[in-house]
Amino acid sequence: MKGVLLSGGTGSRLRPITHTGPKQLVPVANKPVLEYAIEDLKEAGITEIGVILGNKGRDEIQDLLGDGSKYGAEITYIVQGNPLGLAHAAGCARDFVGDDDFVMYLGDNILKSGVTDLVKSFQAGDYGAGIALQEVDDPQAFGIVNVDGEGKITELIEKPDDPPTNLALIGMYIFSPAIFDAIDNLKPSWRGELEITDAIQSLLEDGHAIDSHVVTGWWKDTGKPEDILEANRLVLEEMALTTAGVIEDGAEVNGRIELDQSSTIKSGAVVRGPVSIAENTTIKSGTYVGPYSSIGANSTLKNIHIENSVVIGDSQITADGRIVDSLLGRNANVESAAELLPEGRRLVVGENSQLKL
Numbered sequence: 001m002k003g004v005l006l007s008g009g010t011g012s013r014l015r016p017i018t019h020t021g022p023k024q025l026v027p028v029a030n031k032p033v034l035e036y037a038i039e040d041l042k043e044a045g046i047t048e049i050g051v052i053l054g055n056k057g058r059d060e061i062q063d064l065l066g067d068g069s070k071y072g073a074e075i076t077y078i079v080q081g082n083p084l085g086l087a088h089a090a091g092c093a094r095d096f097v098g099d100d101d102f103v104m105y106l107g108d109n110i111l112k113s114g115v116t117d118l119v120k121s122f123q124a125g126d127y128g129a130g131i132a133l134q135e136v137d138d139p140q141a142f143g144i145v146n147v148d149g150e151g152k153i154t155e156l157i158e159k160p161d162d163p164p165t166n167l168a169l170i171g172m173y174i175f176s177p178a179i180f181d182a183i184d185n186l187k188p189s190w191r192g193e194l195e196i197t198d199a200i201q202s203l204l205e206d207g208h209a210i211d212s213h214v215v216t217g218w219w220k221d222t223g224k225p226e227d228i229l230e231a232n233r234l235v236l237e238e239m240a241l242t243t244a245g246v247i248e249d250g251a252e253v254n255g256r257i258e259l260d261q262s263s264t265i266k267s268g269a270v271v272r273g274p275v276s277i278a279e280n281t282t283i284k285s286g287t288y289v290g291p292y293s294s295i296g297a298n299s300t301l302k303n304i305h306i307e308n309s310v311v312i313g314d315s316q317i318t319a320d321g322r323i324v325d326s327l328l329g330r331n332a333n334v335e336s337a338a339e340l341l342p343e344g345r346r347l348v349v350g351e352n353s354q355l356k357l
Contacts, residue, residue, distance in 0.1 A: 001119065005049055024108050025057065027310065033107065034107045038071050039114075040115050045119070047074060049068060049074070049076070087183045089104075090183060097177065101122070104172070104196075109170065111170070111217065118215075128179070129210050143169040144156070178208060182203050228310055236276060237274060252271070256275075266284045268284075269288075275289055287302055288305040297313045300316050301317045317332070
């Protein structure tokens with residue numbers, strides 16, 4: 001079985017963070033989202049992985065993943081170009097997949113349980129496709145399945161106005177090569193895309209059995225800033241955190257802390273975990289880093305109170321104030337302004353930014 005990892009898309013819901021880079025490289029607990037997907041595939045025994053590239057961030061993704069050897073995998077890059085739907089992305093992998101079954105994994109998703117159980121369930125039967133499902137509160141925003149009294153899938157509907165159930169497809173699929181013939185016969189939906197739900201529905205109508213696996217534990221689509229923050233909280237809550245850096249006398253550190261060996265918490269700083277602090281970062285005196293924060297590499301924090309936030313990295317945050325529930329992009333510089341008349345805030349705000357003052 002092979003893996004197909006989707007890393008295209010525009011990342012419009014994460015702008016301005018994604019104006020200059022792909023959404024799949026936004027870090028959660030100081031690790032790019034895309035790496036969690038590769039680890040899940042590897043854990044399921046899948047080491048041949050095709051990475052679907054869009055028009056944005058090709059070089060950055062290839063620079064990060066390389067040939068896959070550092071993950072114990074073999075990575076092949078496949079260019080999709082314009083994002084014309086999930087079924088279109090799957091179709092681009094036809095030559096890479098050949099006659100093998102394959103897992104298709106959306107690269108901006110994180111889930112607690114991985115894909116091993118989904119793979120085992122698919123391999124135990126004779127299926128045209130396997131889909132991961134989870135109950136959601138807003139089924140109108142997802143592809144939804146309908147089931148009969150025995151729990152077998154009878155229909156798939158993309159973003160229905162009147163959902164028959166709240167069982168949503170969450171971005172992890174397994175396909176036999178039969179999916180490619182189904183994709184060849186698709187017509188664009190009302191959204192102008194080739195929908196993967198339509199392709200699976202076609203398999204169903206052609207007599208293929210569809211396996212389904214309801215995912216236990218949490219799952220996050222990290223498409224919006226609040227999703228990144230929640231995923232960061234969930235991952236930090238459960239991951240093993242190692243303190244290898246310098247904690248000076250006079251620093252106050254409580255709870256579980258990940259501190260890279262090249263980073264320092266200075267005397268007079270307070271850090272309360274769970275917190276992740278990446279390489280070459282200094283937490284200076286007068287700083288409070290509160291729970292569920294991830295501070296990226298090559299950053300300096302001084303005098304700031306920050307909690308439940310993600311700092312992507314290469315940042316200088318020296319303001320005398322409080323930052324909460326925030327996502328700060330790379331090379332952010334946050335400092336206190338000199339006293340001004342009239343009193344007010346000075347802002348340089350990028351397109352599609354979100355501020356709460």
